[in-house]
Amino acid sequence: MNDRKENKAKSRRDFLQSTARYTLAISIGGIGGLVASKSKTGDYLWQIDPFVCTQCGRCADECVLTPSAVKCFHAFDLCGYCDLCGGYFKPGVMDLNTGGENQLCPTAAIKRNFVEDPFFEYTIDEDLCIGCGKCVKGCSSFGNGSLHLQINQDLCVNCNQCAIARMCPSDAITRVPASNPYKVKGDFIKSNT
Amino acid sequence: MNKNLIYLILIVCGLAIAYIMVGGLFKNELKKTTKNPYEYDLGDINKIDPEMIKYKETKRIGLSFAEPKVVDYSSGYLAIGFENQLQMIDTSGREIFNKAVSGPITSLKLSKDNLIYLGCKNHIEKYNTNGDLIETWQEIDPSTYITSIALKDDYVFVANASGAVVLQYSLTGEILHSFDGKNRTDSKHGFIIPSPYFDLDVDSGGELWAANTGVQAIENYNLDGSLRAFWGASSYDLKGFIGCCNPAHFSILENDSFVTCEKGLVRIKIYLPSGELESVVATPDDFSANSIPPDLTSDEMNNIYILDISRKMIRKFERKETS
Incomplete structure (x- = not known):
């Protein structure tokens, strides 16, 4: 029962970490894409x-x-x-x-x-x-x-x-x-x- | 909320979105076809008094090769120069020969003894009526652009539009003399050739005439290059020539009248030897819009043969019978 609780807690931590990581990656990617597209338009x-x-x-x-x-x-x-x-x-x-x-x-x-x-x-x-x-x-x-x-x-x-x-x-x-x-x-x- | 009411709202919203989208498209199309408030209006200058038109079209000869450029007539035959092809036909349209040439053909002259002088941009090639190459004259220089060839006795006159000079050759291809028209006493300028339209012809008395297109004049020169006479005026009026580079082409008839062709507003007109407008052969309505000015030539009966470049055909115009 305790193990299950521990696993569940770990999963939640992993989930939060993963979410944060992906959000950051998407944001950076998005900003990068935007910058790239802006610079392309400027050309x-x-x-x-x-x-x-x-x-x-x-x-x-x-x-x-x-x-x-x-x-x-x-x-x-x-x-x-x-x-x-x-x-x-x-x-x-x-x-x-x-x-x-x-x-x-x-x-x-x-x-x-x-x-x-x-x-x-x-x-x-x-x-x-x-x-x-x-x-x-x-x-x-x-x-x-x-x-x-x-x-x-x-x-x-x-x-x-x-x-x-x-x-x-x-x-x-x-x-x-x-x-x-x-x-x-x-x-x-x-x-x- | 009533389910039907929700459906009704959704349908109304859908229709509104569709109307905006489709309406926007139609609005765009309508805008694309709206009248131009800055329309260029030619007014009456392309309208020609029907009384002035004394020629009628009597024959059309379709051409089988691409990019017709120049035409000339002699002794019942028409020679047509295409970009890289020389063709000879009789006046009924029957082919005598066709021959691929190196080109690019920029001018052409048929002699009375049926030799064909072909201006190929910067040099002259001479062919017989079987289409056999007899001579190739030495290239002048790479920038040369030969726009016309005229024959007088033992001389061949060649118009070089890029240098705005007329070259006088012997019949064997030796350059004897050249002149730029500047040695005239009444004016500082000589030939002014703003674009590759610089035509020459010789009348029945052996006088050399050149189209000084920059000043809209046809000028008569002595063998030494001195100016003898000129006529022509820059004008929107039918009597004159419009804009720059006109007359783009001309040919001298058997009675020493001139048949001229203008670029821009394509008008084919006959002028008396004195330079007075006599009649109109073809009007702008006879040609496609934005037509390339057609080269032209004439036969012993003063019939006019016009090379309609856009429609790829030779069009014969004969004088209307007067009652």
């Missing part, structure tokens, strides 16, 4: 594939930031530096001047500067750009597609689930390694996709 960032993007306009409105972390980037090496720039001018304009009524960008974020005859340079004012992609559509319709959308990683808060990616109709936004955070045209060519 990847959201980015737009410019060759998949259809300039649907959602990047401007769906980002949790206002204005959006998506901005227009300009691959100068692809640009024709044209007088009549499809990304700068509204279709059908007659006068190629910087009048607001002629500009395609809804926020006048593209600056047109005369370089030398017949070249004009187009630069993006990121503070004004809302990432609507209207200029990108114009550029790819009539030009070389040098204007394209990218998520500015300096602005992006890297949400666990990117609100724009969730709404992107062409699934152009995916995770990319933090070591290679941009898919800028020129460096990044279609065959790389």
Whole structure:
């Protein structure tokens, strides 16, 4: 009877010890897993594939930031530096001047500067750009597609689930390694996709 | 508590959860199809007055190889260059020969004596009408990108888009001269070639014409590379060329008019030798959206043959009969 009591007591002690040990192990494992998963998430960032993007306009409105972390980037090496720039001018304009009524960008974020005859340079004012992609559509319709959308990683808060990616109709936004955070045209060519 | 009441509450909860889940899914789908508030609206620029369209499509010839690139016509035959294949057909579509070549084919010219000059990126290959390789000319340099070949008497003119120069060869493949169009008195710039569209052709008087796509002009050059004349304007208007790199292709008809092809908004138009817009051959509606600008050529009757790259076919356009 006493032995049984002793065994029972030992079992309870063992049980408590085992429980404590397993609880500790699970906690450490859980914390380790969480840290590992956090660090893995930190190694990847959201980015737009410019060759998949259809300039649907959602990047401007769906980002949790206002204005959006998506901005227009300009691959100068692809640009024709044209007088009549499809990304700068509204279709059908007659006068190629910087009048607001002629500009395609809804926020006048593209600056047109005369370089030398017949070249004009187009630069993006990121503070004004809302990432609507209207200029990108114009550029790819009539030009070389040098204007394209990218998520500015300096602005992006890297949400666990990117609100724009969730709404992107062409699934152009995916995770990319933090070591290679941009898919800028020129460096990044279609065959790389 | 009443058992039935509990069941009722559970069913209501279940339905509420299902509604939230399924409703959420549909909401997402709806959002994916919502209208773009920043839609790029072409407006009226892709609308063309039907009165201006003076050509009709009369024939389509399907192509059997992948990746058609370039086309040319001479003496009843059409030569088509694919990525790594050369094919010759007659105008009914009957194959004369096809031959695998090293490629990549980037331009092609059929001579009056039925020799085929093939621009293979950075060198020229010469074939006869049986498809036999006659000569391979020396490679220019690795960065060369040959986009057009034109023939005049004893000379072969070759457009190198990457260097924005025209090379003048002898018929045996010796480079005699090259020019970049800069030796003009009225302007500092020469050829401005922002993308690999740089076409050449020779008119009935033996004059060499080149498409200076960066300034949307077609320019006439002397043999020494000096500019003689030019026409063309950058404009959204039908009379001009839109954006950069236009006209992407052109060909000179028997009556020395020009047939041009634009990239972006694919429009095939006829210009008089003076550069005045005469008519429209094909409109953007005749091509798939985002089409690659098609190469084109013409026959002795001024019929236009368009290489529709997206649809993998040659489309023949003839002038409508006027009443």
